Amino acid sequence: MEWYDNEQDEIKQSRIRRDKMTPSETALQMHANWNGKIETTAKAHVHSREDLAIAYTPGVAEPCKEIAKERNSVYKYTMKANTIAVISDGSAVLGLGNIGSYAALPVMEGKAVLFKEFGNVNAIPICLDTQDTEEIIQTIINIAPAFGGINLEDISAPRCFEIEERLKERLDIPVFHDDQHGTAIVVLAGIINALKVTGKQKESCRVVVNGAGSAGIAITKLLLTYGFPNITMCDINGILSKNTPNLNDMQQRMTEITNLEEKEGTLADALSGADIFVGVSAPNIVTEEMVASMNHNAILFAMANPIPEILPDAAKKAGAQVVGTGRSDFPNQVNNVLAFPGIFRGALEGRATQITEEMKLAAAHAIAALVKEEDLSDTNILPEAFDPRVTDAVSSAVKDLIS
Numbered sequence: 001m002e003w004y005d006n007e008q009d010e011i012k013q014s015r016i017r018r019d020k021m022t023p024s025e026t027a028l029q030m031h032a033n034w035n036g037k038i039e040t041t042a043k044a045h046v047h048s049r050e051d052l053a054i055a056y057t058p059g060v061a062e063p064c065k066e067i068a069k070e071r072n073s074v075y076k077y078t079m080k081a082n083t084i085a086v087i088s089d090g091s092a093v094l095g096l097g098n099i100g101s102y103a104a105l106p107v108m109e110g111k112a113v114l115f116k117e118f119g120n121v122n123a124i125p126i127c128l129d130t131q132d133t134e135e136i137i138q139t140i141i142n143i144a145p146a147f148g149g150i151n152l153e154d155i156s157a158p159r160c161f162e163i164e165e166r167l168k169e170r171l172d173i174p175v176f177h178d179d180q181h182g183t184a185i186v187v188l189a190g191i192i193n194a195l196k197v198t199g200k201q202k203e204s205c206r207v208v209v210n211g212a213g214s215a216g217i218a219i220t221k222l223l224l225t226y227g228f229p230n231i232t233m234c235d236i237n238g239i240l241s242k243n244t245p246n247l248n249d250m251q252q253r254m255t256e257i258t259n260l261e262e263k264e265g266t267l268a269d270a271l272s273g274a275d276i277f278v279g280v281s282a283p284n285i286v287t288e289e290m291v292a293s294m295n296h297n298a299i300l301f302a303m304a305n306p307i308p309e310i311l312p313d314a315a316k317k318a319g320a321q322v323v324g325t326g327r328s329d330f331p332n333q334v335n336n337v338l339a340f341p342g343i344f345r346g347a348l349e350g351r352a353t354q355i356t357e358e359m360k361l362a363a364a365h366a367i368a369a370l371v372k373e374e375d376l377s378d379t380n381i382l383p384e385a386f387d388p389r390v391t392d393a394v395s396s397a398v399k400d401l402i403s
Contacts, residue, residue: 037109038116038125075148075351082348083122084149086111087140089131092156092179092214095305101127104154111153111178119341119391121348123151133159137166144171148348151340152177157214158248174347174355180218182336182343185360186382187219187278187301188226189367190334193381194276194322196373198297206274206295207231210267210309211281212240212251219278220258222364225357232259232274236282238266268293275299283307291318300324303334322378331379338367338385342394349395350402359398366397 021029031037044055053059063077075081090104108125115123124147128136136159140150150173152164160177167175176182195202207228209220212235220231233240233254240247241264242255263269267285271277272293277300279286286309291298300315302308303326312323312330324332343363347355370383370393383390 031106037106037113038123074145079122080146080148082120083124083147084115084151084344084348085126085140085143085147086115086123086151086153087126087128088152088154089128089136090154091131091159093154098131098156101129108153111151114337115151115341115344118337119345119395121341121344131156131159133162136163137170140167141170144173147173149174149176149344151344152179154179157217158250160214161217161250168354172353174344174352176340176343176347176355177214177218178336178340180214181222181355181360182339183215183280183303183334184218184222185339185343185364186334186336186367187303188222188361188364189338190301190324190332190382191223191276191278191299192226192364192368193371193376194299194324197376197378197381198299198321200275200297200299202226202228205230205276207276207278208234208267208270208274210234210270210277210279210285212247212254213280215280216278217250217254219280220254222357222360223278224257226361226364230260232263232270234267234270239263239270277301277309279303279309281309283309286310286315288314288318291315291320294319297321301334322381324381328385332381333385334382335385338383338390339363339394342366342391343398345391346395346398347402350399352398352402355398356401359401362397362401363394366393369393 046052046055067074067077086108088104088108090101091098093099093104093107104127105125108127112123112125115121128139130136144150150167152160152175155163164175164177205228207223207230209216209231212233216233220233223231239259240251240255241259241262243264268290271290273295275295275298277286279302281304283304284307286302291310298320299322300320301324302310305326308325312325315323324334326334343355367383367390370387370389371380
C-alpha cells in the first residue's frame with residue numbers, strides 16, 4: 001500500500017499548496033494540472049479482433065451505407081444526436097476583449113464542460129483563427145454535418161448578429177449565440193419574478209437597458225416580445241435615438257422599436273422615472289442618485305462583471321427593491337448556465353432545426369416557475385445554478401414547442 005500512501009500524501013501536499021495560493025494562482029495551477037478540461041472517452045470498447053471488426057472496418061461500413069441511403073439516420077448511428085460545437089473567433093472573450101483564437105480556448109473548453117456537467121450534452125470547443133465574417137460562416141457550414149447544434153460564443157458585435165442570422169438561414173440544425181440569448185432568457189426569468197415581488201405590471205413599466213452590444217440588444221428584443229411596451233436603450237454616449245450618430249445597423253434597427261418618445265440625453269435622464277434597469281455595460285456607472293430618481297420599488301439587474309454598474313447594497317440604500325447581478329456572492333445571480341444546457345438538450349432531443357423566440361420565452365417561464373410563489377422575495381427571484389431541476393424544466397419547455 002506504499003503507492004497509496006504516497007498518492008494520498010501528494011494530494012495532501014497539493015491541497016496545502018493551493019490553500020496558500022490566491023484564487024487566480026489556483027485557477028492557473030489547476031488548468032496546468034488538467035492540461036485541458038475535457039477529453040474524448042470511447043463508448044465502443046475495442047478489446048478483441050471482433051470488437052475491432054465491428055467498431056471499425058469492415059463493420060463500420062454498415063451504418064455508412066444506411067446514412068448514405070437516408071441522411072437523417074446519422075442521428076441514429078453517430079454522435080451527432082447529442083453533440084454540439086462551441087465556436088468562437090476570440091474577438092470578445094469575457095471581459096478580456098479581442099484576445100484571439102488560441103487564448104479563447106480555455107473559455108470554450110470551460111463552456112463544453114458546463115454543457116456536459118449541467119445538460120449531459122457533448123460539446124466540442126472550436127476556436128477559429130479568423131475574424132472574417134465570410135470565412136467564419138463558410139467554415140461552420142462546412143463542419144456542420146458532424147454536429148446536432150452550433151453554440152456561438154464570444155464573437156464581437158455587430159458581426160455576431162450577421163453570423164448567427166445567416167447560419168440560421170443556411171443550416172438545418174439549431175444555431176444559438178449564448179452571449180445574446182442565454183443572457184436574455186435568464187434576465188427575463190428574473191424580471192418575471194421581480195414583477196411579482198414588486199407588484200409592478202409589465203404594461204406600465206418603463207425599462208432602461210444600458211449596453212447596446214449583443215447582450216443588450218438581445219435582452220431588449222426578448223423583453224419586447226414578452227410585452228414590455230416602453231424600453232429605452234443607452235450606450236456610453238447616452239440614450240439611443242434615431243438621431244444618434246455612428247450606430248451600427250442592428251443598433252439603428254433597435255431605434256425603430258425602442259425609445260418611442262424619442263428622448264435624448266444621458267443614462268441619468270433615462271433612469272428618471274424608470275421602473276427597471278438592466279445593465280450589461282461597465283462598472284460603477286449608476287449612482288445612488290440615479291436609483292433614487294427611479295420609480296418606487298425599482299428593479300435593477302446590474303450585470304457588469306466583475307464589478308457591477310452599482311453594488312446591491314448601494315442600490316437598495318437608494319430605494320431599489322430587487323437587485324440582481326452576474327456574481328455568485330450576491331443574491332439573484334443572473335447566470336447563463338440556467339439556460340443554455342437545457343435549451344440545447346431540449347433542442348437536440350426534440351430534433352429542432354431552430355431555437356425560436358417562443359422557445360426562449362418558454363425557457364424563461366420555466367426557469368421563473370422553479371421559484372415557488374411562497375418562496376419569492378427580493379433576494380430570491382431565480383433558482384440556484386446547481387438546482388438539479390433547472391435543465392429538465394428548460395429542456396421540457398423547449399421540446400413541448402417542437403412539432
